[in-house]
Amino acid sequence: MAKLLVEKSEPLRGSVKIKGAKNSVLKLMAASILAEDTCTIESVPELLDVEVMITLLEALGLSVDYDREKEILEIHPAKELKCEAPYELIQKMRASFLVMGPLLAKKRIAKVSMPGGCDIGARPIDLHLKGFQALGAEVTLGHGYIEAKAENGLVGSEVYLDFPSVGATENIMMAATMAKGQTLIQNAAKEPEIIDLANFLNEMGANVKGAGTDTIRVVGVESLKGTRHQTIPDRIIAATYMVAAALTQGDITIENVVSSHVKPITAKLREMGVTVEDDDDRIRVYTTGPIKAVDLMTLPYPGFPTDVQAQFMALLAVSEGTSVITETVFENRFRHVAEINRMGANVKIEGHSAVIQGVKVLQGAQVKATDLRAGAALVLSGLIADGTTEIDEIYHIDRGYPQIEKDLVSLGARIRRIED
Ligand SMILES: CC(=O)N[C@H]1[C@@H](OP(=O)(O)OP(=O)(O)OC[C@H]2O[C@@H](n3ccc(=O)[nH]c3=O)[C@H](O)[C@@H]2O)O[C@H](CO)[C@@H](O)[C@@H]1O
């Protein structure tokens, strides 16, 4: 299996341009199932997860042209849309389950494999299913598959989410686009990717209002057409590179970022003594002083993102003092602790919190990426650790970072990929 070898590097300097957001583009791809004609999506990063979604759309009968160089994806409607999404594809990636809402809206029946748990938690789908049921679908579970049926079409309704789940909000929003009448999604997730999806759906002719607030109103329409859309920049990659600047005591300018999407990151870094200068679409992060210990808690947007928790742990591991990170979104998202401790960090898990006693230096070691962001955190730690850090199982990183080593090397990092 491929590995990354990360050497202790000089402070990172220079500028880096952020590509389209994985967590947006995968949903835009799923939403394309709804269109009567071609959808063109721009700024589609070259990621493993994008390849999995292409395979899934093709398995459903759509045809897809992906110009990897230009980062443009054209998704053409199926001659005959299939309504079954198989286990082999759904188990590869959680976001595959997002085809259920569009299939149910368009075919009035969908049979999708249950996604199962993953490295960061059990990740149930009860809220997605409650939403489909509220819209009148009959949902049955059997042999590892979920079947949802609404023979006479879905009917708009009120859906209250117990937790503002990103995926449930998106799946229900897509299902509701062609339901009869109005759907209200209350306690909806407010992530920027939800707004991007709503904009995409509206460009296709849907009637979605309130995305980005906790109440989304969808008025069903008869059909949806194709459109051309530019994916929003990846705020999690931007945040990862912001941490890289602070950790290496460097000076990085991040281009093509929506500053308001990374406010919780900016605020936390400033609290740690790091300088962050932000314009609308560009952020400069630099520091020369020590990093102050801080406490943080992950929360749904606009709270501190769980997808940046591991990267902040890498930074707090070498801060001055004791910090506490509390993870409230996923119940098992501390698997990176064992790995970062192998590099000399002093982190203890206490229930849903990690107590981090800052140390002066980290040491290069053999470690493995236990999930996508955990892997990114290890790459960052490797940049300041003495010697070489050898990171295994980097396919996790490739799910969500189109070119982590290329970007970081362009900023002065010493990273090599060893292909098997
Ligand atoms: C592809 C994608 O966009 N992934 C993101 C998405 O994942 P995802 O959409 O899976 O995350 P959710 O917001 O749904 O999950 C948040 C919490 O709600 C729970 N839950 C969710 C649905 C449900 O039906 N029942 C339930 O209990 C989950 O187990 C988890 O504990 O949002 C997460 C939270 O910001 C991010 O970390 C992921 O990177």
Ligand SMILES: C=C(OP(=O)(O)O)C(=O)O
């Ligand atoms: C958890 C993540 O992704 P996914 O929901 O696809 O597993 C992530 O992007 O950090």
